[in-house]
Amino acid sequence: MSRTPHLLSIQSHVVFGHAGNRAAVFPVERLGVNVWPLNTVQFSNHTQYGQWTGEVLSPNQVPVLVEGIAAIGELGNCDAVLSGYLGSAAQGREILEVVARIKQANPRALYLCDPVMGHPEKGCIVAPEVSTFLLEEAAAVADLLCPNQLELNSFACRRPTSLEDCVGMARALLERGPKAILVKHLDYPGRAAEDFEMLLVSAEGTWHLRRPLLAFPRQPVGVGDLTSGVFLARLLLGNDLIEAFEFSAAAVHEVLLETQACGSYELELVRAQDRLVHPRVKFEARRLG
Numbered sequence: 001m002s003r004t005p006h007l008l009s010i011q012s013h014v015v016f017g018h019a020g021n022r023a024a025v026f027p028v029e030r031l032g033v034n035v036w037p038l039n040t041v042q043f044s045n046h047t048q049y050g051q052w053t054g055e056v057l058s059p060n061q062v063p064v065l066v067e068g069i070a071a072i073g074e075l076g077n078c079d080a081v082l083s084g085y086l087g088s089a090a091q092g093r094e095i096l097e098v099v100a101r102i103k104q105a106n107p108r109a110l111y112l113c114d115p116v117m118g119h120p121e122k123g124c125i126v127a128p129e130v131s132t133f134l135l136e137e138a139a140a141v142a143d144l145l146c147p148n149q150l151e152l153n154s155f156a157c158r159r160p161t162s163l164e165d166c167v168g169m170a171r172a173l174l175e176r177g178p179k180a181i182l183v184k185h186l187d188y189p190g191r192a193a194e195d196f197e198m199l200l201v202s203a204e205g206t207w208h209l210r211r212p213l214l215a216f217p218r219q220p221v222g223v224g225d226l227t228s229g230v231f232l233a234r235l236l237l238g239n240d241l242i243e244a245f246e247f248s249a250a251a252v253h254e255v256l257l258e259t260q261a262c263g264s265y266e267l268e269l270v271r272a273q274d275r276l277v278h279p280r281v282k283f284e285a286r287r288l289g
């Protein structure tokens with residue numbers, strides 16, 4: 001029997017609704033990966049409601065909690081670390097130390113960084129120095145990086161002019177160290193209005209994928225966190241990069257279809273759990289260039 005992989009997932013926790021770990025832990029476990037959730041913040045709800053209560057985890061708790069896992073002899077069983085929404089840049093630096101420590105215990109362990117940056121227009125509020133940390137420190141350490149278009153623009157310090165330009169921006173990121181970049185959402189002048197596009201780049205090449213853009217009265221939150229979690233889960237379960245890319249697009253689309261059908265603002269992860277694990281749709285990644 002194959003071993004169940006273990007993933008240390010360091011992201012936000014929301015009591016109500018689904019973002020951060022609350023958009024990733026249940027789906028990733030449902031796919032067959034054991035998750036060790038470490039919550040960077042505990043908020044009542046995600047920040048796009050415009051108001052929330054709760055607090056940020058003290059940065060020194062990150063190594064304290066990981067030390068506790070080391071002390072019971074389990075750290076070497078960690079197959080990957082995922083970081084997402086951070087409460088402070090200081091937490092981010094502690095996470096990089098943890099990644100180094102886990103890689104010492106298990107040299108095959110992967111680090112996926114979802115560089116969640118603030119987006120004030122959307123109402124995604126992240127402590128300002130977190131972006132600088134992600135741009136200048138985290139990207140160099142990550143094996144896999146999963147920016148959305150805005151985050152990719154921040155890395156490149158500009159907006160794209162075309163799809164080819166997006167590819168160039170993503171490929172330039174490979175030079176900072178990651179083995180693959182998954183751009184979870186492309187936005188560039190001239191893109192087809194009815195499509196939601198994604199990109200995967202690695203040393204082996206570039207792949208582009210389209211899925212239908214669905215209409216929502218208010219854009220659901222946590223879609224990026226769900227995407228990066230499912231992508232990493234499928235890699236840990238033995239998919240190659242392209243298979244994991246295609247699967248994550250299909251699984252997330254299934255969740256969005258369920259969410260749309262329910263007229264819900266929050267992701268309908270519980271209702272969509274079976275179709276997330278066995279997507280009925282399939283989107284093919286097309287090789288570019």
Ligand SMILES: Nc1ncnc2c1ncn2[C@@H]1O[C@H](COP(=O)(O)OP(=O)(O)O)[C@@H](O)[C@H]1O
Pocket residue numbers: 148149184185196211212213214215216219220221222223224225227253256
């Ligand atoms: N197929 C889709 N149709 C409509 N909106 C989508 C679809 N997939 C994702 N979205 C929305 O697009 C936005 C960008 O999502 P994404 O780039 O995956 O990352 P993030 O959630 O990190 O911003 C989100 O507001 C999400 O709700």
Ligand SMILES: Cc1ncc(COP(=O)(O)O)c(C=O)c1O
Pocket residue numbers: 012013014019020043045046047048085116123124125220221222223224225226
């Ligand atoms: C608490 C919290 N976690 C995570 C996120 C990131 O969500 P997304 O997957 O949409 O990038 C947000 C976005 O507003 C948030 O408020």
Ligand SMILES: [Mg+2]
Pocket residue numbers: 116117148224225
């Ligand atoms: Mg995001």
